[in-house]
Amino acid sequence: MKRFLELAVPIFSWLCGIILLGAVLSVVGYLFVHGWKSLSLSLIFGTTPPLDALLMKRHVFNGLFPAVIGTFSLVVLAVCLAVPVGMASGIYLAEYAGAGTKAILNLFFDIMAGLPSIVIGLFGFSAAVFLNRHFSGNIHPCLLISSIALAFLVLPYIIRTTQMALEGLPLSARMTGLSLGASRLQNIVHVLLPQSLAGVVSGVILAIGRCAEDTAVIMLTGVVASTGIPRSLLSHYEALPFYIYYISSQYTDSEELATGYGAAIILLFICLILFLLAFVIKKRVSYLALYRA
């Protein structure tokens, strides 16, 4: 029996890995099979010359360019809002919080992680209405409100991964810096955080993915089907996930549906670029923190 288990467990684990990899490749492959035909410059820029669109000289009315810019702005803004707050909270939980406070906050963040995105969208919408009534008539569902709502959505991931990465470091790592005369803060900044960057970045990547794919939040907080490139943080915007949702529920012919698949491929590429950016930043920060003389 023991010998059977010794053999069966690795085979089962290997199979699970293969199945998972197969599932991911199937999804991506399916997207490419259905969407590659629609992939062209005209899908993004429509009839507008690409250079004119990129230099903002002319509007793009019949392409995905505004949605690409909207998605990129939305994800970058949401992640920029969530990362400092999430990392600071994770550091507090791992390094400063007492046992009682930690237990209460952990429960709170677990509940927050389980909130359906539509509830967060509704919260963002209510916040926009409240601000509109009581502060300024210029505030309405917009890019900024969507970004804040998305930041709320992904905060628990960043908090948890930062906390776990710091708590996962061995006691000896914690002691080394302190024994060399580092203050508690110096130890966190110069010794512990650089060593736990890989964990923190995995949280940021999760956050990027979640921000890029979520439709429920943005539907209630400022995305519209056709409004062009967002001119400010307080304006409406277009986004690829909403475009994909819109096309898949309203398409009239297969050609139109194919543009939805094309939009999904572009969304994957945007995520890939942002993931790579996160890795490059991690590498650079690691180098500066650990190797620069």
Add this chain to the structure above:
Amino acid sequence: MEKTIKIRTENLAFSYNGRTILRNTSIAFAENEISAIVGPSGSGKSTFLMTLNRLWETIPHCTLQGVVEMQCNGRFHDIYQKHYPVTQLRRQVGMVFQIPNPLPMSIYKNVAFPLQLKGGVTKETVRGRVMECLQKVRLWDEVHDRLDSPALDLSGGQQQRLCIARALILQPKVLLLDEPTSALDHTTAKAIEQLLLELKQSCTILLVSHYLDQVTRIADTIIELQNGSLIRAGADHD
């Protein structure tokens, strides 16, 4: 001639998770001497060292009772006083652990790190001190052409010498060494012993060691612990 006391403990007791590690230990360590702490595994030797720079405070569920005093400019200061600057204490009391613990940084940055944390020094000064410390531990010749390489790529013995160099860069008044030569070959261990003999001119050294021949060779005082209690302290090498 009467010896000047650098550190003294009075009725020091330490427990971890309710288990007593040290009991009523009262010892005095003379300035500019090498004091060897010996005893079987689990007798509280490493823990004793950690009570002298308050490093145990990073470990949860520990309690300490008693007094630890350090002499500075002729006056004794209780290092467990409420507002005693613990960071300053650890800069004056260097420590080398039994298992080499270089940070995942370059060789240069590892050694320079404590000085950079302290601040107020020029890059040239740091560079000079790094070189000086690496030479002291007989590591300079082996690494001078790859100072930017990761310290974790060094061998165990080289890592330990790097850790000793790192502890020396702040020119500590007290040096706590927890079996520093256990990862070193015979020749390097001898070189480190020679270094310790040189260092004691400017530094008080507390050395935990299992090697009785080493203790006999370099220690001025021997302290023996058993089950957390002091059973012998003196210059008697027998």
